[in-house]
Amino acid sequence: MTTVGLLWVYLSASPLMWLSLTLLAYLGAAALHRRFGGHPLLNAALNPVLIAVTGLIGVLVLTETPYRTYFDGAQFVHFLLGPATVALAVPLIENLERVRRALVPMAAALVAGSLTGIVSAVGLGALFGGGAETLASLAPKSVTTPIAMAVSERLGGLASLTAALVIATGILGAVIAVPLLDRLGLVDLRARGFAIGTAAHGVGTARAFQIDPVAGTFSGVAMALNGLLTALLAPLLASWLL
Secondary structure, eight states: OOHHHHHHHHHHTOHHHHHHHHHHHHHHHHHHHHHHTTSHHHHTTTOHHHHHHHHHHHHHHHHTOOHHHHHHHHHHHHHTHHHHHHTTHHHHHHTHHHHHHTHHHHHHHHHHHHHHHHHHHHHHHHHTTOOHHHHHHHTTTTSOHHHHHHHHHHHTOOHHHHHHHHHHHHHHHHHHHHHHHHHHTOOOHHHHHHHHHHHHHHHHHHHHHHHOHHHHHHHHHHHHHHHHHHHHHHHHHHHHHO
């Protein structure tokens, strides 16, 4: 084995390496997005989350590193998801009056968005021949992972498949949300943020905060409310959809 190979074996066994690699991947992707992402044609393709995830997956595949080994280091970032979610209360308090004034349209958008997320996912899954277990796993794919996994298990789905679908949904939402909303001519920051949070949960909310704090606030509210409503609606719709 070469010196480089021996060095890699030594470093790859350290959780600190994978933590550092995760942070560097995102910082590098964010820098690339700032440098070239201003162009409309490149903005979606250079989404920092998409680039960082793709790069990390490539490293794991090329080095044949088990996910468990990677997560031993990345779990420190994972742990910060809890405090980061709680911290969403800060911009919410700062924009509380705006949220109060938009309660009625938010309620209508929430019901429409939650129903669309469930029915469209299950409908497309059925159209492509998915079985009942797969369709149950698809139903809660637009809400945050812990809620989605619990709902999936209750419906008879696979929690592990649901977790993968939730992550894919969040990344896809973060990538296409801004170009799509721009194309639709939706300029209200409240509406943009609420739409992103309803469709793409936490990953989308992080993207919304990059747009504007107001958009991020409404995205965080949508993420929380959509999780609650989906947990109530999905079991009620299960007998009809599945």
